[in-house]
Amino acid sequence: MLSTSLLKSSSRTLGATLLVSGLLLSGAASAQISTPAASPKSTVTQRVGLTDITITYSRPSAKGRAIFGDSTTKAVVPYAKRWRTGANQTTTIKFSDDVILEGKKIPAGEYGLYTIPGKTIWTVVLSKNTKQGADVAGFKAADDVARISAKPLKLANKVETFTINFSDLTPSTANVDMQWELTSAKFKITTDVDSKVMAQIDEKVIKGSNVSANDYAAAAVYYLDNDKDMKQALAWIQKANEKDPKFWNVHTEAKIRLKMKDYKGATTAAEQSKKLAVEAKNTDYAKMNDELIAQAKKAK
Structure with a gap:
C-alpha cells in the first residue's frame, strides 16, 4: 500500500497541475482573436x-x-x-x-x-x-x-x-x-519660415559670440537664396572661409559675387572652389564651378 505521505504529495501535484491548466484555459478563453482591420x-x-x-x-x-x-x-x-x-x-x-x-x-x-x-x-x-x-x-x-x-x-x-x-x-x-x-x-x-530663421540668425550670428564657420555659411546661404542683403551675405561667407575654406562655401561666395555682378570676383572664387573640389575628388562641384565661370564670362 502507498504511504500516507506519498498520497498527500500526489494529491498536491495533481491539484497544482489542475490549477495551471485552469489558468491557461481561462486565459485562452478571454484572449481576443486578432484579424486585419478592414480600414487600417x-x-x-x-x-x-x-x-x-x-x-x-x-x-x-x-x-x-x-x-x-x-x-x-x-x-x-x-x-x-x-x-x-x-x-x-x-x-x-x-x-x-x-x-x-x-x-x-x-x-x-x-x-x-x-x-x-x-x-x-x-x-x-x-x-x-x-x-x-x-x-x-x-x-x-x-x-x-x-x-x-x-x-x-x-x-x-x-x-x-x-x-x-x-x-x-x-x-x-x-x-x-x-x-x-x-x-x-x-x-x-x-x-512661417522667414521669421524663425531670421530670429536664429539674429541670435547666433548678429548678436552671437564665437560664431562658427557653419553658422556664418548658413546665414549667407539663406540670404542668397531669399534675395536679402547680398553685401551682408558676402561678409558672412568670407568669415566662414577665412580659417578653413571648404569648396562648397567658396562656391557659395562665387554665387553671391555673381549675383552682385562682380564677375571677376565670381570667377576667382569659382576657380578656387574648383581647385578644392578637384583635390577632394568631387566632380559635381568641379562641374558646377565650370558652369558658374562660363556664366560670369558670358555676363561681362
Whole structure:
C-alpha cells in the first residue's frame, strides 16, 4: 500500500497541475482573436519648412463600390454631407506651429479634419472636435475653426484605397492631397519660415559670440537664396572661409559675387572652389564651378 505521505504529495501535484491548466484555459478563453482591420489606421508626418504636420486617418477601400456621388448613386460618400475624411474615427491633423491654410491663419494644435465633398467643389472643415466620427447630428458650428474650398480633380488611374499624402513641397509650403477611386482634392498649407530663421540668425550670428564657420555659411546661404542683403551675405561667407575654406562655401561666395555682378570676383572664387573640389575628388562641384565661370564670362 502507498504511504500516507506519498498520497498527500500526489494529491498536491495533481491539484497544482489542475490549477495551471485552469489558468491557461481561462486565459485562452478571454484572449481576443486578432484579424486585419478592414480600414487600417495610418499616420503620415511631413516637415514643411520648420513645422511638423501629422495626419492620422483610417483607410477604407473601394471594393467595387461607387465612392462619391449624389443620392441616386448609393455612393459611399454622398455629396453635400459632412464626412470624417476616412473610416472609423475622425481624421485628425496636427500642426507643431501656427500655419496658414489657404490664406487663413490656424493656431498650432490638433484638429478634426472633416470634408463636405461635392461634384464641383469640396469644403474642408477644421474643427476643435476630434471625436465626432460619423455622428453628423452632433456637430456644432462653434467648433469649426476654419472652412476652405478645394476643387476636386479627376484622376487618370484608380486609387483603390483612400490615401492622404503631401505633395508639391517647397521650403515653406505643401499641399495635402486626398485621393480615392478617381477623385482627388487638395488644399495648401503655408508655414512661417522667414521669421524663425531670421530670429536664429539674429541670435547666433548678429548678436552671437564665437560664431562658427557653419553658422556664418548658413546665414549667407539663406540670404542668397531669399534675395536679402547680398553685401551682408558676402561678409558672412568670407568669415566662414577665412580659417578653413571648404569648396562648397567658396562656391557659395562665387554665387553671391555673381549675383552682385562682380564677375571677376565670381570667377576667382569659382576657380578656387574648383581647385578644392578637384583635390577632394568631387566632380559635381568641379562641374558646377565650370558652369558658374562660363556664366560670369558670358555676363561681362
